[in-house]
Amino acid sequence: MFSKFFYTLKEKGLEVTLSEWLDLQEALDKGLCESSLTQFYYVARMILVKSETEFDKFDMAFEECFKGAKYETEIGKNMLSWLDKPEMSELLHEEEKHWLNQIEDLHVDKEDVEEKFKERLKDQDSEHNGGSYWIGTMGKTQFGNTGGNVGGVRVGGTTGYQSAFSVVGARKYRDFRDDKVIDNRQFQMALRRLRQFSTKLDIPKTELDIDTTIDKTCNNGGYLQIEMMKPRKNAVKLMLLMDSGGTMIPYTKLMNELFQSVNKSNHFKDVKVYYFHNCIYSKLYKTPECENGDWIDTDWLFRNAGSDYKVIIVGDAAMAPEELYSDTGNYRGPNGGLSGYQWLQLVKRHYKKVVWMNPKMAVGRAPWREAETAVKEIFPMYKLTVKGLNEAMTKLMANR
Numbered sequence: 001m002f003s004k005f006f007y008t009l010k011e012k013g014l015e016v017t018l019s020e021w022l023d024l025q026e027a028l029d030k031g032l033c034e035s036s037l038t039q040f041y042y043v044a045r046m047i048l049v050k051s052e053t054e055f056d057k058f059d060m061a062f063e064e065c066f067k068g069a070k071y072e073t074e075i076g077k078n079m080l081s082w083l084d085k086p087e088m089s090e091l092l093h094e095e096e097k098h099w100l101n102q103i104e105d106l107h108v109d110k111e112d113v114e115e116k117f118k119e120r121l122k123d124q125d126s127e128h129n130g131g132s133y134w135i136g137t138m139g140k141t142q143f144g145n146t147g148g149n150v151g152g153v154r155v156g157g158t159t160g161y162q163s164a165f166s167v168v169g170a171r172k173y174r175d176f177r178d179d180k181v182i183d184n185r186q187f188q189m190a191l192r193r194l195r196q197f198s199t200k201l202d203i204p205k206t207e208l209d210i211d212t213t214i215d216k217t218c219n220n221g222g223y224l225q226i227e228m229m230k231p232r233k234n235a236v237k238l239m240l241l242m243d244s245g246g247t248m249i250p251y252t253k254l255m256n257e258l259f260q261s262v263n264k265s266n267h268f269k270d271v272k273v274y275y276f277h278n279c280i281y282s283k284l285y286k287t288p289e290c291e292n293g294d295w296i297d298t299d300w301l302f303r304n305a306g307s308d309y310k311v312i313i314v315g316d317a318a319m320a321p322e323e324l325y326s327d328t329g330n331y332r333g334p335n336g337g338l339s340g341y342q343w344l345q346l347v348k349r350h351y352k353k354v355v356w357m358n359p360k361m362a363v364g365r366a367p368w369r370e371a372e373t374a375v376k377e378i379f380p381m382y383k384l385t386v387k388g389l390n391e392a393m394t395k396l397m398a399n400r
Helices: 003-011 019-028 037-050 051-065 077-083 086-091 094-102 110-123 164-170 184-191 209-221 246-264 298-303 321-325 340-349 369-378 388-395
Strands: 143-147 237-243 270-276 284-286 295-297 309-314 353-358 381-383
Touching: 003 051, 003 388, 019 037, 019 184, 237 246, 246 270, 284 298, 295 298, 298 340, 309 388, 321 340, 321 369, 340 369, 353 369, 353 388, 369 381
Parallel strands: 237 270, 237 309, 309 353, 353 381
Antiparallel strands: 270 284, 284 295
């Protein structure tokens, strides 16, 4: 059953194994979905999805396969809007709230309640607040929320039932995806992984050494002997080289987010930020405008920034072959007698830890695919997404 659903999940990028799919079939055979599309949604997601980063992919596949289906107890948007009255929850007395939280302890005829619920849902065409018959709020009916009756079907409200399509339509898991383009907070979270603490820095002993203090106190017959130590500081030096202008203009906001994140991450021992256009040549610019004269010599950088810097290069590698291979390919400034490809090789030779982050990896027969492929041969390249950035940080922190 549902073979289309299986292949659609695969198309959306979900790695569903055959054993997981068979587990879902077994759940269906045992009636765990109770002939409810919403129940099937939650059971299938529980079995097939391994991480919340994949919830959005699952939702998209579910909507594509089942958007034409609707079971009679599925709750529509109008019904949910009628029941969305968060201000009414404040009117409940503490005793009523207590009983509402104890619904699972009550003995009710579930089949009878569900049958009545289906009838009300089928006939109701307007909002109801109060009363004891329709699905609504603040009433005595067994259906709805913030009411006085218990042992029925809770619908809507802050923690209430939502149909599968209400969840799918909200796309509330899209920000959990690890293939989405990232924002400031996610940059900062990833950069925090670039931590390599050291106590060998030439700084005063200002931090309490608890273990040594305990040992010295014990050896001193119980008389307190305080011992201090040098605080552990992040010894990482970071260099950020960013492509600016041209085909990178659509990613200006993203580049600014990254720049702000690096500057807010003040725990690095040292941070250097420079810019280039398309490829690194004999000059690196001090500002993203890449204006002639407002630059430093790349050779000067090699002499003054040691090989212990961890380097993040950000660019789309979208350049014509001559911009990469010709010693006159830099139309914005000097080449210094070398091609862009040779300058990139010098960067790799000088800095042992370098990664290239690409906001848009080439797809198909893109004109710049040749240049991107060549750059990949020099530096490990990752897409500028949550997943890609985390993989790049892991690469920078690897021992080899």
